[in-house]
Amino acid sequence: MLSKRLFTSIAAGLVASTCLATAAWAFQESPILAEQVAAGALPPVEERLPVKPTVINAVEVGQYGGTWQRGYKGPGDRWGPTKLMEERVLKWTPSTDGSMELTPGYIESYSVNETSTEFTFTLLEGLKWSDGHPVTTEDVKFWYEDIFLNPAITPTIDPTFSPGGKPLTLEVVDERTFIIKFEQPYVYFLTILAKDSTGEPSLDRPSFLFPKHYLSQFNDKYATPEELAAHVAKYNLEKWQDLWGSSSPVTGWWANPDLPVITAWKIESPAPADVVSMVRNPYYYAVDQEGNQLPYIDRIEHKLFEQQETFNLMIVQGQIDMQSRYVSLADYTFYKENEARGDYSVVNWIGATTWSLLPNYNTTDEVLRTLFETADFRQALSIAIDRELVNELAFSGLAEGRQASPITGSPYYNADLEMHWAEYDPDTANDLLDSVGLTQMDADGYRLRPDGQRLSLVVEANDAAHGPKLELLADNLADVGIEVLPRIIDRTQWDDNRDNNNFQVQWYPFDRMSVVPADPRNIMGNDSYAAQYYVWYSTDGESGTEPPADHPIRSIWAAWDKASTASDIATADAAVNEMIETFVTSGFVIGVVGEETVPTIVSNNFHNLRSGLVMDDVARGIGLGQTQQMWMSE
Numbered sequence: 001m002l003s004k005r006l007f008t009s010i011a012a013g014l015v016a017s018t019c020l021a022t023a024a025w026a027f028q029e030s031p032i033l034a035e036q037v038a039a040g041a042l043p044p045v046e047e048r049l050p051v052k053p054t055v056i057n058a059v060e061v062g063q064y065g066g067t068w069q070r071g072y073k074g075p076g077d078r079w080g081p082t083k084l085m086e087e088r089v090l091k092w093t094p095s096t097d098g099s100m101e102l103t104p105g106y107i108e109s110y111s112v113n114e115t116s117t118e119f120t121f122t123l124l125e126g127l128k129w130s131d132g133h134p135v136t137t138e139d140v141k142f143w144y145e146d147i148f149l150n151p152a153i154t155p156t157i158d159p160t161f162s163p164g165g166k167p168l169t170l171e172v173v174d175e176r177t178f179i180i181k182f183e184q185p186y187v188y189f190l191t192i193l194a195k196d197s198t199g200e201p202s203l204d205r206p207s208f209l210f211p212k213h214y215l216s217q218f219n220d221k222y223a224t225p226e227e228l229a230a231h232v233a234k235y236n237l238e239k240w241q242d243l244w245g246s247s248s249p250v251t252g253w254w255a256n257p258d259l260p261v262i263t264a265w266k267i268e269s270p271a272p273a274d275v276v277s278m279v280r281n282p283y284y285y286a287v288d289q290e291g292n293q294l295p296y297i298d299r300i301e302h303k304l305f306e307q308q309e310t311f312n313l314m315i316v317q318g319q320i321d322m323q324s325r326y327v328s329l330a331d332y333t334f335y336k337e338n339e340a341r342g343d344y345s346v347v348n349w350i351g352a353t354t355w356s357l358l359p360n361y362n363t364t365d366e367v368l369r370t371l372f373e374t375a376d377f378r379q380a381l382s383i384a385i386d387r388e389l390v391n392e393l394a395f396s397g398l399a400e401g402r403q404a405s406p407i408t409g410s411p412y413y414n415a416d417l418e419m420h421w422a423e424y425d426p427d428t429a430n431d432l433l434d435s436v437g438l439t440q441m442d443a444d445g446y447r448l449r450p451d452g453q454r455l456s457l458v459v460e461a462n463d464a465a466h467g468p469k470l471e472l473l474a475d476n477l478a479d480v481g482i483e484v485l486p487r488i489i490d491r492t493q494w495d496d497n498r499d500n501n502n503f504q505v506q507w508y509p510f511d512r513m514s515v516v517p518a519d520p521r522n523i524m525g526n527d528s529y530a531a532q533y534y535v536w537y538s539t540d541g542e543s544g545t546e547p548p549a550d551h552p553i554r555s556i557w558a559a560w561d562k563a564s565t566a567s568d569i570a571t572a573d574a575a576v577n578e579m580i581e582t583f584v585t586s587g588f589v590i591g592v593v594g595e596e597t598v599p600t601i602v603s604n605n606f607h608n609l610r611s612g613l614v615m616d617d618v619a620r621g622i623g624l625g626q627t628q629q630m631w632m633s634e
Helices: 031-038 079-083 136-149 189-196 212-218 225-234 308-316 329-335 365-371 375-383 387-394 426-435 464-478 491-499 531-539 553-563 568-584 623-627
Strands: 066-071 092-094 102-106 107-112 119-123 171-173 177-181 265-269 275-280 299-304 344-351 354-359 457-460 485-490 505-512 590-594 596-602
Touching: 031 119, 066 079, 079 553, 079 623, 092 189, 092 623, 102 107, 119 596, 136 171, 136 177, 212 225, 265 299, 308 329, 329 344, 329 596, 354 375, 365 375, 375 426, 375 590, 387 464, 387 590, 457 464, 457 491, 464 485, 491 505, 553 568
Parallel strands: 066 299, 457 485, 457 505
Antiparallel strands: 092 102, 107 119, 119 177, 171 177, 265 275, 275 299, 344 596, 354 505, 354 590
C-alpha cells in the first residue's frame, strides 16, 4: 500500500552529510576494474573515489558483475535509460517505510539560510568525471556563465529557476563550495532540484555541473566560429546551438561516448543500434555501507524492439532482467501466468500518473479551440467516459477511475478533486453538448460542428499498446455523438507535436502528481494542454500566445508565483493547493484512469529492487529504487 506520508520535507538549515566519516575506509571495487588497475590502465580505487564517498545503503550488500538486459524502442527512447542513473545534487530516495526523502548526491554537505534565499553546496573532495578529470566549481561557473546565462543556448530561463521573474545568481566560494542566491525566499528550490536538476541543455542534467574541460570546445565563448562550424558539419546539424540539448549528439550522453559524466554507467555503443550498451563508470563517487564502490552491475544492454508482442516474448524467454518501462497492465495476467517459464517475478509499484485525454487549447483549429475553451464541453467529454470499464478492460482492474489530480498519500491529495467530473453520466453529457449548440447530427449519428463538419477529435498516442484504450474511449464518446480518430505515432513525433503546437488531443500520462511543487509546470500548461500559453507566461509575453484576460490559467500562474516567493512552507503549500484546485475544477485535462499498479519484471537472479514504491517522474521513475545498489547473482 502507498505510504500515507508520501515524502519527507527538508527543513531549512544544515543537513547531515551522507558521505563516509573517515578516509581510512578499506574500499573494494569490481574485479574488471581491479584488472585494469593491475594493468596500469586505471589508478587505484582510493584515488578514483572521493576522499569521503557518498554512502548508498544497499537493501542487501551485493556482488559485482553481470549484464543487465533491457528492451528499448529506438533513438527517441532516451529518457528510459537516462532515468536509470540520473544524478542530482539532491535526490529523492526511499526511506525504510517507503516514503520519499531528499538525500545529498555528489556533495559533502549543504545548508540553507533562515530566509531560504541562499543555498550553499560543497562538492565532495576528490570528485571526478568519468574520464578522471576533477570536478570543481570551475564546472559550476562554466554552467552558470556560459550556459545558463548564455541566450544562444538558453534563450529562456524557466520560471522554476527565476521565481518572481528574477533568475538565481551564483557565488563561487572556493574550488568546492558555491552559493546559489535568490532575491526572495524560495522554499521549494531543493525539491525542484531533485526532480529537474537545473534543466536543459543536457540529457542527464547534472545539477549545476557541466564538464568545462570537454564541452568548452562546443561553446561560443571559447570556440571560434570556424571551429563551431566544423562541429556542425561533423554532426550534420543546422547551427552550433544544436550541439546543446537533450537530443544533441554532444550533450546527450545517450549519443556521445566521449561525454564525461558522473553517473554510475556511461554509454559505450549508442543508439541507433540493435543493442545499445552502457558500461560502469570507474570514477563513480558512491559506495555501499561496507565500502564497495558502486555500481555492482558491470554493464547494461538495451535490445531494440518495435512491437509490444515482441517485448512480451522477450520477457517470457528470460531476456529481460529488470524493467518496468513498456510492461503493460493490460498484459498483467499474462506476465503472472508466465513467471515460472520466464524465471522472473512481477514486482509492483504505485503509479503517480493519471492517463488522460489532453486537449490542445492552442490548436490552430479555431472551432475546436473554442469548444475546448468551453467548460460545459469539457465537462461533457469527461462524464461521457466510463472509467470503470476502461479500468477493467484496459488496465486489468488494477487502477482506478479518477481525475488528473494529486494521488492518495500526497500531501496535496484531495478526495473531492480526485472525483471531479469523473462520474459516468452520458445523459448529462448529451444535455451539455446540446446546450453549447451542438445539436445537429450527420447520417451516422455524429454531431456537427458550427462550421458544418463532423465533430471529430484526432487523439494521438505514442505506442500501439494504447490502441485498445483509445478504442474504448472512442466507443464512449461515439455514444454522445463525438467521433474519436485514434492515431498511433512514435514518441519523438508525439513530443514534437506538442512542441510545435501540431495536435488536437493526445493520450497523455499526466504525472508529477506526488510531490507537486517539484515540477508544477504540467499543471501550468508547459509541454501539456496549453504549451503556447505557458511560453507566453515564461517569456513575459515575448513569445507564445496570450490567453484571454479572464482565462483561469492566469489564476494558476498567479498561485505558483505566490508559492515560489512565499516566506514559509505553509503559505507556499496553501498557494500550491489553490493552483491545483483551479486546474482540476477547470477541467483542462480529462483524467481517465490513474494510481495504477506499475508492474516491473524482475529476473529471479536480480536483487535489491524494493516493492511498493511510488513511480513518478518527480522521483525519476525507476531511479527512485537506486539502481546503483541493485545486483545480479550468478
